[in-house]
Amino acid sequence: MTFSLANLVYLLQGTLWTVALALLSFVGGGVLGLAVALMRVSRFGALRFAAGTWIQVIQGIPLPVLIFLSYFGLGVTGFDVPALAAAALSIAVNSSAFLGDIWRGCIQAVAKTQWEAADSLALNGFQRMVDVVLPQAIRLAIPATIGFSVQIIKNTSYAVVIGFIELTQSGKIINNALYEPFLIFTIVGLVYFALCSPLSNASRRLEARLRARGA
Amino acid sequence: MTLHATAPAPAVEPAAAAPAVRFNAVHKSFGTLEVLKGISFAVGRGEVVCLIGRSGSGKSTALRCINGLERITTGSIDVCGHVVSPDGRADLHAVRKRVGIVFQSYNLFPHLTVEQNITLAPRRVKKTAPAEARAIAADVLAKVGLSDKRDSYPEQLSGGQQQRVAIARALAMQPEVMLFDEVTSALDPELTGEVLKVMEDLARGGMTMVLVTHEMAFASRVADKIIFMHQGRVHEAGPRDMLSRPETPELRQFVGTGL
Numbered sequence: 301m302t303f304s305l306a307n308l309v310y311l312l313q314g315t316l317w318t319v320a321l322a323l324l325s326f327v328g329g330g331v332l333g334l335a336v337a338l339m340r341v342s343r344f345g346a347l348r349f350a351a352g353t354w355i356q357v358i359q360g361i362p363l364p365v366l367i368f369l370s371y372f373g374l375g376v377t378g379f380d381v382p383a384l385a386a387a388a389l390s391i392a393v394n395s396s397a398f399l400g401d402i403w404r405g406c407i408q409a410v411a412k413t414q415w416e417a418a419d420s421l422a423l424n425g426f427q428r429m430v431d432v433v434l435p436q437a438i439r440l441a442i443p444a445t446i447g448f449s450v451q452i453i454k455n456t457s458y459a460v461v462i463g464f465i466e467l468t469q470s471g472k473i474i475n476n477a478l479y480e481p482f483l484i485f486t487i488v489g490l491v492y493f494a495l496c497s498p499l500s501n502a503s504r505r506l507e508a509r510l511r512a513r514g515a
Numbered sequence: 516m517t518l519h520a521t522a523p524a525p526a527v528e529p530a531a532a533a534p535a536v537r538f539n540a541v542h543k544s545f546g547t548l549e550v551l552k553g554i555s556f557a558v559g560r561g562e563v564v565c566l567i568g569r570s571g572s573g574k575s576t577a578l579r580c581i582n583g584l585e586r587i588t589t590g591s592i593d594v595c596g597h598v599v600s601p602d603g604r605a606d607l608h609a610v611r612k613r614v615g616i617v618f619q620s621y622n623l624f625p626h627l628t629v630e631q632n633i634t635l636a637p638r639r640v641k642k643t644a645p646a647e648a649r650a651i652a653a654d655v656l657a658k659v660g661l662s663d664k665r666d667s668y669p670e671q672l673s674g675g676q677q678q679r680v681a682i683a684r685a686l687a688m689q690p691e692v693m694l695f696d697e698v699t700s701a702l703d704p705e706l707t708g709e710v711l712k713v714m715e716d717l718a719r720g721g722m723t724m725v726l727v728t729h730e731m732a733f734a735s736r737v738a739d740k741i742i743f744m745h746q747g748r749v750h751e752a753g754p755r756d757m758l759s760r761p762e763t764p765e766l767r768q769f770v771g772t773g774l
């Protein structure tokens with residue numbers, strides 16, 4: 301047997317699942333990560349501590365372990381967790397620790413004088429964050445965030461450990477039939493590259509532009 | 516203040532007679548460094564008070580204590596009928612609604628236009644309707660002579676223009692007191708004039724102002740009271756002509772060297 305059009309279509313289906321998983325993970329990780337970042341800069345020590353612990357613990361757990369945990373661990377408690385949900389949840393949780401830390405840095409990178417100007421105008425903490433700090437932090441955060449989305453795309457390949465049929469798993473299944481590992485995984489690698497490199501480039505360009513503006 | 520001998524002293528001072536700002540034995544330390552060592556002075560309504568003194572003498576810190584950007588260690592500050600105390604954050608919001616501050620480095624919000632910079636606080640804090648907030652912005656921009664810059668972003672303006680927008684932004688909250696911390700120090704000499712003129716107009720218009728400044732000519736012309744700070748204390752205080760006849764050697768030396 302040789303690599304056929306049907307195989308290619310199968311790989312592209314896997315690619316779509318990779319994209320879907322990445323999007324779910326990014327959205328979930330973004331929402332959680334924003335909460336983590338905001339808690340990390342809160343004036344309440346307990347919230348800062350909780351978020352700091354979260355970041356440290358989650359960053360210390362390998363992603364495949366998290367995926368096993370949510371797939372089999374939640375399964376034991378009686379939930380029948382679909383592989384997609386388990387993988388998305390795990391990657392989202394993992395991403396929240398990294399995005400939360402990146403975004404905390406961006407929030408704190410907004411000049412102290414801007415916080416003071418907001419305080420002096422009698423804005424409350426929420427208004428200060430939403431109207432003054434976050435709009436400036438977001439600008440700072442865009443390059444690193446796009447950069448991390450590349451990481452998320454690559455992280456979706458860990459979903460192979462629970463048999464979720466995304467791009468890498470599709471390649472593995474085709475290879476089990478064809479025994480053409482070099483060809484098949486080269487194609488798989490190229491698809492990942494095609495997904496990731498525009499994002500990497502955009503991130504680099506935005507980073508350079510930000511630097512040029514002296515931010 | 517003198518009361519008529521025949522009139523009974525009012526139990527509570529009428530609001531108009533109470534000073535706008537009064538420092539009562541204020542101490543402020545950063546860690547073990549005591550920066551304000553018990554300062555007391557009052558700023559009457561409509562008065563212009565200039566704080567002068569060497570760099571590091573505690574002028575900015577004193578100013579920033581008034582609106583709670585720095586928390587005082589002991590003592591208290593009366594501000595427009597509210598009390599700033601070492602622990603209490605309770606009155607801070609009320610104080611900040613009544614006190615505007617302008618910084619040396621302008622601190623405009625770079626992501627907002629001039630008009631948005633000005634309308635933000637009225638809209639969010641006072642819940643002013645958008646149309647009314649824009650009318651206020653037009654009014655204060657006219658006061659600082661920048662009506663044509665309404666839609667510009669801060670980075671498109673010169674330093675002097677940015678500082679005038681910062682003044683306008685503070686004025687839009689209709690403050691009872693304006694604080695200025697060396698607002699012309701970052702400006703080229705040819706741009707300081709336009710900012711000083713705006714401040715002088717404000718002073719003539721009856722605004723209560725406390726300003727830290729190195730512009731001795733301005734202080735001698737506009738101030739109702741000059742306070743010379745030295746090593747965290749009010750070393751000498753007096754009327755605007757105090758600089759021409761300093762009493763302490765420290766002030767004499769300060770005036771002599773210019774800075």
Ligand SMILES: Nc1ncnc2c1ncn2[C@@H]1O[C@H](COP(=O)(O)OP(=O)(O)O)[C@@H](O)[C@H]1O
Pocket residue numbers: 545548550568569570571572573574575576577
């Ligand atoms: N946030 C701070 N932390 C520690 N020390 C400070 C801080 N702000 C000011 N100081 C110190 O307090 C002293 C007075 O500073 P400041 O009020 O800025 O003086 P001035 O405005 O008269 O130049 C200086 O010695 C300065 O280093």
Ligand SMILES: [Mg+2]
Pocket residue numbers: 574575576697727
């Ligand atoms: Mg200073």
